[in-house]
Amino acid sequence: MxxxxxxxxxxxxxxxxxxxxxxxxxxxxxxxxxxxxxxxxxxxxxxxxxxxxxxxxxxxxxxxxxxxxxxxxxxxxxxxxxxxxxxxxxxxxxxxxxxxxxxxxxxxxxxxxxxxxxxxxxxxxRRALDRFNKVKELIDSGEIGEIRFVTVVLYKKALKIDSKSGEFPWRVIPEISGGGEFMDLASHTLDVLDYILGPIKEACGYADNQAKLYEAEDIVTASLAFESGVKGTGTWCFSSFSNYDMNEIVGSLGKISFSTFEEEPVLLTTIGGTTSFNIKKPVHIxxxxxxxxxxxxxxxxxxKSTGISGARTNKIMDQILRSYRLNKK
CATH class of the missing domain: 3.40.50.720 (NAD(P)-binding Rossmann-like Domain)
Known part of the structure; x- marks a missing residue:
């Protein structure tokens, strides 16, 4: 070897x-x-x-x-x-x-x-982590039946200027990152949904700079259409009063709730009740x-994570941010 x-x-x-x-x-x-x-x-x-x-x-x-x-x-x-x-x-x-x-x-x-x-x-x-493979396993085994839709909600407190440099992090400088925190954080969720539910066929969205702390967008909403027929919505806000991160995949027999970034339990809810799966993240993730x-x-x-799959996520983010980027020109 x-x-x-x-x-x-x-x-x-x-x-x-x-x-x-x-x-x-x-x-x-x-x-x-x-x-x-x-x-x-x-x-x-x-x-x-x-x-x-x-x-x-x-x-x-x-x-x-x-x-x-x-x-x-x-x-x-x-x-x-x-x-x-x-x-x-x-x-x-x-x-x-x-x-x-x-x-x-x-x-x-x-x-x-x-x-x-x-x-x-x-x-x-995340494609290789146990908690997300558990979500995929539950989906693939039919635990919640036929998948109907997925909702994504992520909101965070606004970034602060770095005390040493006096500037905001590169993650909200579009010429370096491609956009704002949406590019950095939403990419993880969009990719893991691609992995769990299959590719997203197309998307559209609205973005804005509500807090006007930096040049990049700080709020994004989107509609998603998966190749499988599953539909989805997403809201990402980066100037909120608090932090919250939750995704729900809803099917004909139940739903699965899970966080992209936090160590909240994966929850499987059906007519028979709710089952909790506590799966820790490895230290060296x-x-x-x-x-x-x-x-x-x-x-x-x-x-499981290649240039082909990674590019799909960029393509979807481009579609979501398309109108915002055009209006910024």
Missing amino acids: KTIRWGIIGCGDVTEVKSGPGFQLAKNSQLVAVMRRNGELAKDYATRHNVPKWYDNAEELINDPDVDVVYIATPPAFHKEYTLKCAEAGKPVYVEKPMARNFEECTDMIQACENAGVPLFVAYY QTQLIQSIVNEINGLDVC
Whole structure:
């Protein structure tokens, strides 16, 4: 069994706990190099995580012969650029979510990797987590009958300006992230619904900047139509009095309620009552998806989160934000 040697481009906060340790914890996997534009920070990360190599230049890491697969953990504005360079070097790619700033960038990334004959994976790690596989298992086994509709509600308190930089995070700077917190957070839910219920055929939506704290949209509502015939609605508000996160999938015999981001129990409700499934999230939350990538590269498994599936989520978000983006021009 081959040990897959990983390199990380962009070893920021998301790699400290969520992903970075997962490359060491997965079987037949090893993190051998990290890169950050600030060399001192790259060196510090490498020292703290026992990584043998560090770089302040992405192309040097990509072309390192000891790196088999590259994980791109930068903001979305750089995903396409680095994916194309990895494909040119013949290296498989694992890119953070959202896959890119828009669907057009996603298609360029997919095409480059297909032309190079290298796989492209996206960090929608919920596809590999037990709690979401439990929801899918309940759906697939017919526990709530024929699926009728799904509702998504997420609201959060408004972001605050960073005390050190005096600026808002890059996640609400459209030229870097592609939009606001909707792109960052709704992408997880839309992807997991794609996984559980099948692809979304089309969507439409309305967005606005209600609080006017930054340039990006801070509220989005949407209507969803799945290929299966299931219908859906979503509301995402990022300037609310409190935080709330809940999804409901309603069928002919019952419903399933679950949170995308919190550790609330998965609830199965039927005419016979409610059953609660308490399924904890792993500390290093990307480990299971990383393991599936390692296994696929070694010919043992098929990863559930690819460039193709990741691009579908970007396409749906583009459709939802289409009128808002047009009005902003």
